[in-house]
Amino acid sequence: MRLSDDDLMAMFASGTGEAFDMLYDRYRHRIYGFALTCLHSEADAEDLVQDVFLRIARSAEHYEPRNRFKAWIFSIAANRIRALAAREGLLREKTLEMHRMRAGGSFRPDASPTDRAVAARDILERFLGRLTPEQRMLLLLKEVEGMDGATIAETMGLSPSNVRVKIHRLRVMLRHLFREHPEKENTDG
Numbered sequence: 189m190r191l192s193d194d195d196l197m198a199m200f201a202s203g204t205g206e207a208f209d210m211l212y213d214r215y216r217h218r219i220y221g222f223a224l225t226c227l228h229s230e231a232d233a234e235d236l237v238q239d240v241f242l243r244i245a246r247s248a249e250h251y252e253p254r255n256r257f258k259a260w261i262f263s264i265a266a267n268r269i270r271a272l273a274a275r276e277g278l279l280r281e282k283t284l285e286m287h288r289m290r291a292g293g294s295f296r297p298d299a300s301p302t303d304r305a306v307a308a309r310d311i312l313e314r315f316l317g318r319l320t321p322e323q324r325m326l327l328l329l330k331e332v333e334g335m336d337g338a339t340i341a342e343t344m345g346l347s348p349s350n351v352r353v354k355i356h357r358l359r360v361m362l363r364h365l366f367r368e369h370p371e372k373e374n375t376d377g
Contacts, residue, residue, distance in 0.1 A: 211244070220234065223236040223269060259342040263342070315362060326351070
């Protein structure tokens, strides 16, 4: 029987350290991937994971189970990412640095499938680099974490209708960016 996140938090609050380990194992890679995509720095992402779990450990006694642990942990991560971005301007600087370092990303009709996959990833990363931190987080929570609108709203501190509008606008913008990309025409080879 798999214990729920809320059950594990209750067990941890009552002194069962293994419950915290189970939560850590369940969420560390997901929080790391979320942070890495937003911060573009392995070191910053690792620090953020540690910070998130430290905050969870410190607030375990006050946690109120509502079957929303996933929203809670991602809201902690999102708030920490926003704080880092505001304090250090990390997202803009690292995105610009990433673009300067990337020279590749072109599709060639004679490219191997692996080279084409790498080029597609590079183009997608350039598109993601154009997004604001909030847009990037919304996209990750919806498309990577598979959260529904209500959970995203809770995580991001927005209304559900605002989430729907922002995600719709984000998808329209990404379609537009892809259509205007000059290398798109060479993907059929």
